[in-house]
Amino acid sequence: MSNDHDHHEQSIWEKYIFSVDHKVIGMQYLFTGMLMALIGGFFVYVFRMQLAFPGAEVLGWGIVNSAEYNALVTNHGSIMIFWVAMPVLIAAFGNFLIPLMIGCDDMVFPRLNRLSYQIFLISALVLIASFFVQGGGFGGAWTAYPPLSANANYNLTPWGSILWLVAVALEFVAFLMGGINFITTLMNSRAPGMKMYDIPIVVWMIVLASILFMASVGPLIAGAIMLLLDQTMSIGFFDPAKGGDPVLWQHLFWFFGHPEVYVVLLPAMGIVAEVMTTFSRKKLFAYKTVLNTAIATGILSFFVWAHHQFVSGIDPRMANIFTVTTVIISIPIAEMCFVYIATLYKGSIEFTTAMLFALAFLVEFLLGGVTGIFLGASGSDIYFHDTYFVLAHFHYTFVPIAIISVFAAIYYWYPKMFGRLMNETLGKIHFWGTVISFNIIFIPLFILGASGQHRRIYNYENFPQLATDGMQNLRVVATMGLIAMLVSQIPFLYNFVTSWKKGKIAGNNPWKANTLEWVATSPAPHGNFKELPTCYRGPYEYGKMEGRKDDYWPQNEES
Ligand SMILES: [Cu+2]
DSSP states (O other), rough: OSOSOOSSSHIIIIIIIIIOHHHHOOOOOHHHHHHHHHHHHHHHHHHHHHHHSSSBBTTBBBBHHHHHHHHHHHHHHHHHIIIIIHHHIIIIIIHHHHHHHOOOOOOOOOHHHHHHHHHHHHHHHHHHHHTTTTTOSSSSTTTTTTTTOOOOOOTTHHHHHHHHHHHHHHHHHHHHHHHHHHHHHHHHHOOOOOOOSSSOOOHHHHHHHHHHHHHHHHHHHHHHHHHHHHHHHHHTTOGGGGGHHHHHHHHHHHHHHHHHHHHHHHHHHHHHHHHHHHTTTTTTTTTHHHHHHHHHHHHHHHGOOOGGGTTTTHHHHHHHHHHHHHHHHHHHHHHHOOOHHHTTOOEEEEHHHHHHHHHHHHHHHHHHHHHHHHHHSHHHHHHHHHHHHHHHHHHHHHHHIIIHHHHHHHHHHHHOOOOOOOOOOHHHHHHHHHHHHHHHHHHHHHHHHHTTTTTOSSSGOOOOOTTTHHHHHHHHHHHHHHHHHHTHHHHHHHHHHHHHHHHHHHHHSSSSOGGGGSSOSSSSSTTSSSOOOOOOSSSTTOOOOOTTOOOOOOTOOOO
16 A cells, blocks of 8 residues: 655655654654653752752752742642653654554544644643743642632732643643544554554553543543633632632542543553563563553542542541542552563563663552552551652652653664664663662652651741751752752763764664564654555564564464
8 A cells, every 4th residue: 555645855844843744743742741851850950959958049040939939849740740741651652653553654633633732832832931920830739729729819810820720721632632643543544454452552551541531631621611710700619718619629630630640651551561572572461461451440540539638528438438449449550560570571681771761660660559558548648648758659650650661662762763773871871870869869758758747848947846857868868869860861861862863773673573663664754664564463474573482473462
């Protein structure tokens, strides 16, 4: 089958800015996400300096006041979830990988795809604009609980929070468009012969994540409109003085907010599965179980949200129910981790940088999962609620998801993106620097949290009972860990940029993997394949994985 892509010469403008090629759009999402990560990383540097050395001058920023501190914390969280984790894990890799891995030439709706990125870009610009308006950026935390978020400042129009809400809403519109594209493309454009259980697991995970997102975001969009009306017209949906209810917002937010965890977790699990199978030269142990587990986890994730509200005055009997569902949801995730470990068993493991990041994902994420059980149980959560224990817990889930798995993906698919390999020595320096310093940041925060130290405190010196010496030392250690982690990204950025021109030429399939994207040339041209691939069992034309102990195609075949 031919395609209608190879025609006239394109201008740079057409090729990189207004392209409808899914790979270019994926790259646009990746670069925008990386830029936003730099902003989110800078924010955390500033507020961690404030926590370690209260009132100190921070490199060019001066002294942070309490409102600025709140805005930095709020926007660090918002940026890392909405403008880094989601665009990179779902939009960047979803766009780049889905058509290549299912063997088609592009998304079903390429122009909708382009519009999706353009709206996303506008959402990022609106968010950045919100830092510079009168009253400064939004400081009501990324969860935006009213009443704080509804009337941040009675004397001013709260432009910071209005723009923040508009930015989040635009970002959701972009992801709804992307999700429609991913689902229809997977349903309609698979290579002939590719059945449901032949679809690479990462593609499944990204599509399931899109479905989860689309199913959970509705109530939050309704809530966001209500909050916007509260902010601008003082309607009082969430204001008890006007007959409203602030806890309603918490329900609307977390009905989205907990599935959101799986919206970013599932693609990360998919990435790790691809990297691990390739570098252990084994098929994914129990592909169908992983897929069914992912679907079950997605459904279950709609029934756990109120574990965020154990101290919000919900009925204790309800708290018991949500404790049970939360403990249940840890089972499928644990099972997936076991499946991954079983995949490694008796494999011939190759410790490339991508593989190291994939393995680190499992270890660190496991720590995040296990510490979550204390928070999911309503009894212990009453003590831990809003302490640094919570903060350390969710960073042990989100950093593996949004940072560690993303690095695994970048090192793994870089050759397909740019036709060259990244430098492995620099990669390993980057890996150890990142993972060790990550633990140096968050282990102290577990100790702080278990000692009852509360989060969202701008200056502990204002609370003598919290500012004991030992505790302050731990805050300094965490900040040092953060600086080490930020510095560790320099070899990565250097490697990423220089390998573009100077890296070793990759060839079509440098890792000898057996999914279809490696059939295309590196980098793949517009239209992806000279001849669209097929995916029939039998004499596996594209299925051979050299040096693999159990040669097979497709990836899932159960023995
Ligand atoms: Cu949750």
